[in-house]
Amino acid sequence: MTEPMEARALTPARIRQIILEQSKRAGVGHIGSALSIADIVAALYFHVLRIGDVREPERDRFILSKGHAVLALYAALFLRDWLSEDALNSYCGDGSLLGVHPEHALPGIDFSTGSLGQGLPMGVGSALAARLQRSARRVFVLVSDAECNEGALWEAVMFAAHHRLANLTAIVDLNGQQALGYTDQVLSLTPLAARWRAFGWDVHEVDGHDVAGLTRTIGSLDTRGGPPHVLVARTVFGKGVSYMERQLKWHYWPMSDEEYRQAMAEIGS
Amino acid sequence: MRRSFVRTLVELAAADPRLLLLTGDLGYNALEPFMERFPDRFFNVGVAEQNMVGMATGLADAGFIPFCYSIVTFASLRPYEFIRNGPVLHRLPVRIVGIGGGFDYGPQGTTHHGLEDLAVMRVQPGMTVIAPADHEQLACALRSAWDFPGPMYIRLGKDDTLTIPGLEGRFELGRAQRLRDGADCALIATGPVAVEAVGAADDLAARGIRATVLVIASIQPAPVDDLAGVLASVPVALTVEAHYVVGGLGSLVAEIAAERALGCRVLRCGVRQPPDGRSGSQAYMHRTHGLSREALVETALRALSAG
Numbered sequence: 001m002t003e004p005m006e007a008r009a010l011t012p013a014r015i016r017q018i019i020l021e022q023s024k025r026a027g028v029g030h031i032g033s034a035l036s037i038a039d040i041v042a043a044l045y046f047h048v049l050r051i052g053d054v055r056e057p058e059r060d061r062f063i064l065s066k067g068h069a070v071l072a073l074y075a076a077l078f079l080r081d082w083l084s085e086d087a088l089n090s091y092c093g094d095g096s097l098l099g100v101h102p103e104h105a106l107p108g109i110d111f112s113t114g115s116l117g118q119g120l121p122m123g124v125g126s127a128l129a130a131r132l133q134r135s136a137r138r139v140f141v142l143v144s145d146a147e148c149n150e151g152a153l154w155e156a157v158m159f160a161a162h163h164r165l166a167n168l169t170a171i172v173d174l175n176g177q178q179a180l181g182y183t184d185q186v187l188s189l190t191p192l193a194a195r196w197r198a199f200g201w202d203v204h205e206v207d208g209h210d211v212a213g214l215t216r217t218i219g220s221l222d223t224r225g226g227p228p229h230v231l232v233a234r235t236v237f238g239k240g241v242s243y244m245e246r247q248l249k250w251h252y253w254p255m256s257d258e259e260y261r262q263a264m265a266e267i268g269s
Numbered sequence: 270m271r272r273s274f275v276r277t278l279v280e281l282a283a284a285d286p287r288l289l290l291l292t293g294d295l296g297y298n299a300l301e302p303f304m305e306r307f308p309d310r311f312f313n314v315g316v317a318e319q320n321m322v323g324m325a326t327g328l329a330d331a332g333f334i335p336f337c338y339s340i341v342t343f344a345s346l347r348p349y350e351f352i353r354n355g356p357v358l359h360r361l362p363v364r365i366v367g368i369g370g371g372f373d374y375g376p377q378g379t380t381h382h383g384l385e386d387l388a389v390m391r392v393q394p395g396m397t398v399i400a401p402a403d404h405e406q407l408a409c410a411l412r413s414a415w416d417f418p419g420p421m422y423i424r425l426g427k428d429d430t431l432t433i434p435g436l437e438g439r440f441e442l443g444r445a446q447r448l449r450d451g452a453d454c455a456l457i458a459t460g461p462v463a464v465e466a467v468g469a470a471d472d473l474a475a476r477g478i479r480a481t482v483l484v485i486a487s488i489q490p491a492p493v494d495d496l497a498g499v500l501a502s503v504p505v506a507l508t509v510e511a512h513y514v515v516g517g518l519g520s521l522v523a524e525i526a527a528e529r530a531l532g533c534r535v536l537r538c539g540v541r542q543p544p545d546g547r548s549g550s551q552a553y554m555h556r557t558h559g560l561s562r563e564a565l566v567e568t569a570l571r572a573l574s575a576g
Contacts, residue, residue, distance in 0.1 A: 118354055
């Protein structure tokens with residue numbers, strides 16, 4: 001049944017419901033990672049990004065560098081009416097543009113990602129292009145904390161700081177987990193905020209589940225001059241579903257029928 | 270070819286503001302004319318080739334045509350996955366420019382020998398791959414193809430003075446350049462090592478053996494019809510490249526011979542040995558790997574006498 005546009009509530013809870021519905025329907029994982037960023041994506045897509053139309057050249061750009069969490073982004077695009085319900089329901093289907101990682105061939109996706117460490121370099125180029133073109137468009141890149149293991153990310157961090165790309169904002173989804181373990185056990189990132197600060201970025205440590213706070217912090221950034229910005233956003237992996245929170249298995253695991261019922265009940269439908 | 274590259278790039282940049290030049294901190298005493306003329310369109314990104322290509326993807330997405338310059342191995346191999354997931358996947362006009370194809374950096378050692386770039390680049394769909402044989406051909410190739418849609422890899426030689434006799438700076442995308450005609454065998458070369466192929470053809474002619482000589486600078490799109498025409502007309506063809514024999518020009522020619530069911534024997538002259546730590550001058554490396562004029566003559570004679 002087609003959901004009427006006016007009924008599409010622009011809330012993180014709706015993003016979480018869609019993440020669960022689509023993961024269940026398609027029988028695929030990455031649920032915990034997508035739930036982790038639902039509030040960040042809600043802040044960006046419902047309050048921050050200046051996008052009149054997803055094909056408009058002067059729109060703000062968003063790069064989901066942790067591409068495996070794309071269900072949160074598909075949900076936001078759907079709720080903003082930039083993605084049809086039919087398209088959303090094609091997720092992981094044969095011939096669909098909506099795969100487990102985002103493809104730029106899908107309107108609304110600015111850059112294809114899925115290989116960690118590549119989003120920030122592309123974002124740096126996108127921000128530099130905006131400066132060269134004297135455009136006010138801004139660039140936002142959402143990276144995972146474990147993605148900060150990638151050397152290429154730090155290459156981009158250095159370039160952005162050296163060239164003072166104030167129109168670039170990175171957001172780190174600091175959920176403390178990666179595919180095979182907790183980040184402090186796999187390859188410690190601590191102290192992550194201090195590391196970004198040492199590289200010359202304007203660092204803000206924030207609650208990654210506080211949509212109003214995220215929106216307020218981003219609104220306070222000087223995107224016209226000064227250093228690039230990073231929000232080190234503390235999040236809970238699997239946020240909103242009690243049995244998924246901070247549990248490694250929900251990086252890859254799909255839900256059983258019973259688990260799905262419980263998850264939807266906890267999110268509140 | 271560095272000077273020819275920069276001279277031509279300055280000329281193109283003067284006419285088109287989309288053109289940018291990025292370097293991974295290489296090009297001393299070469300890139301300065303661009304840097305001085307267009308300081309706002311030149312970026313030394315530091316020794317960070319992955320970020321260079323990722324950035325170029327973002328720049329090209331916004332309408333620029335960025336050239337990314339480094340030594341062949343650092344330009345093509347270090348950021349390879351960034352090239353694949355960036356300009357290739359997004360079909361953007363990023364230009365990867367590798368200086369020092371083959372053994373141009375002979376004594377610098379194995380880390381500086383560019384021996385697999387053509388193979389890895391031509392496997393990428395939509396990637397234009399250009400390997401000019403001399404500085405005149407490079408200038409012509411740049412002028413005619415620089416703003417061609419989609420990504421491009423350009424393999425430069427270091428020599429700024431060498432010219433291939435008879436080539437006269439000709440280049441056409443998807444075409445071969447024919448330097449000699451002969452029905453006894455063919456020498457099909459890419460890059461500056463083509464000079465050895467031309468020399469070998471002269472030596473063979475002195476022995477009464479007439480060789481067709483082709484220079485292939487447009488590796489992709491490949492000059493399939495030009496190559497098939499020659500392969501159909503000779504019993505033996507030698508491919509000549511300063512590159513591993515797997516994946517480069519030799520493989521390309523063999524693919525065409527096989528797919529078109531042409532009876533020509535294809536002998537791939539190039540690097541077959543794994544690196545053993547020894548290096549030396551370009552001429553020494555060419556001799557070692559059977560790419561000198563004399564070695565090519567020997568290979569041709571052996572193949573022809575084998576019938």
